[in-house]
Amino acid sequence: MNTPRFWAVVPAAGVGKRMGADVPKQYLEVLGQPVLQHTLERLLSVEAFSGIVVALGLEDGYWPDLPCSTHPKIRRAPGGKERADSVLSGLRSLENEADPEDWVLVHDAARPCLARTDVEKLMATLKDDPVGGILGLPVSDTLKSVDAGQITSTVDRSRVWRALTPQMFRYGTLRGALEEAALNGWAVTDEASAIELKGLRPKLVEGRPDNLKITRPEDLPLAVFYMERQCCE
Numbered sequence: 001m002n003t004p005r006f007w008a009v010v011p012a013a014g015v016g017k018r019m020g021a022d023v024p025k026q027y028l029e030v031l032g033q034p035v036l037q038h039t040l041e042r043l044l045s046v047e048a049f050s051g052i053v054v055a056l057g058l059e060d061g062y063w064p065d066l067p068c069s070t071h072p073k074i075r076r077a078p079g080g081k082e083r084a085d086s087v088l089s090g091l092r093s094l095e096n097e098a099d100p101e102d103w104v105l106v107h108d109a110a111r112p113c114l115a116r117t118d119v120e121k122l123m124a125t126l127k128d129d130p131v132g133g134i135l136g137l138p139v140s141d142t143l144k145s146v147d148a149g150q151i152t153s154t155v156d157r158s159r160v161w162r163a164l165t166p167q168m169f170r171y172g173t174l175r176g177a178l179e180e181a182a183l184n185g186w187a188v189t190d191e192a193s194a195i196e197l198k199g200l201r202p203k204l205v206e207g208r209p210d211n212l213k214i215t216r217p218e219d220l221p222l223a224v225f226y227m228e229r230q231c232c233e
């Protein structure tokens with residue numbers, strides 16, 4: 001059997017409603033270049049990737065101006081209505097290249113502070129795992145269940161982690177799980193959810209806390225802080 005290869009799929013077709021900017025947040029400039037350029041440079045720094053698929057909005061007119069848009073390792077795919085649709089579209093675009101046992105790492109375009117060491121840690125930890133898994137972080141705040149603005153209970157935070165990306169699963173398993181979720185109208189906000197719906201139990205690998213998802217305006221200065229600090233590491 002061939003040695004499994006590694007592919008990346010980058011969902012980059014969002015509109016950034018919560019950011020409320022004039023352009024989709026993945027094209028906002030941070031430290032002089034678009035968020036998406038930073039994200040793709042982080043992924044390109046990982047030699048192990050055979051290719052990187054970027055799922056773009058159908059109206060995306062910004063992509064051709066991105067310096068990495070012509071990189072030989074990078075391909076495009078049409079994004080979809082929801083993030084899961086964009087990821088599935090990216091997976092389908094690999095149909096003639098990826099083998100079922102190849103690994104796919106799905107990483108949000110909106111997470112430009114990803115450290116190469118975290119990607120390599122995820123790959124090394126899970127490369128022989130039967131299911132795969134995700135980067136995540138334990139929570140440090142006390143968590144509450146809420147109903148109509150009132151606390152109904154306190155959640156046992158020892159059993160709660162925040163899901164980050166990349167999320168790493170076998171090409172065949174992940175594509176099948178997302179195809180099934182789409183067919184049944186099951187809304188999934190990450191890849192692990194679709195895998196869980198198959199009755200599988202993805203692993204959690206602790207990642208860096210600076211793997212921020214740029215979502216709202218207040219996230220931008222934090223991303224600058226993290227990137228400037230990473231440059232000195």
Ligand SMILES: Nc1ccn([C@@H]2O[C@H](COP(=O)(O)OP(=O)(O)OP(=O)(O)O)[C@@H](O)[C@H]2O)c(=O)n1
Binds near residue numbers: 013025079080086109
């Ligand atoms: N239909 C969609 C929706 C989201 N994404 C991508 O999925 C990642 C995480 O999604 P999110 O942070 O929710 O981005 P947006 O959907 O753009 O944000 P919002 O919900 O505020 O509109 C982002 O890189 C986004 O570009 C995508 O590829 N296709």
Ligand SMILES: C[C@](O)(CO)[C@H](O)COP(=O)(O)O
Binds near residue numbers: 162165189191213
């Ligand atoms: C995939 C993800 O980043 C893991 O935390 C998150 O689920 C994306 O959610 P969003 O609402 O699409 O930003």
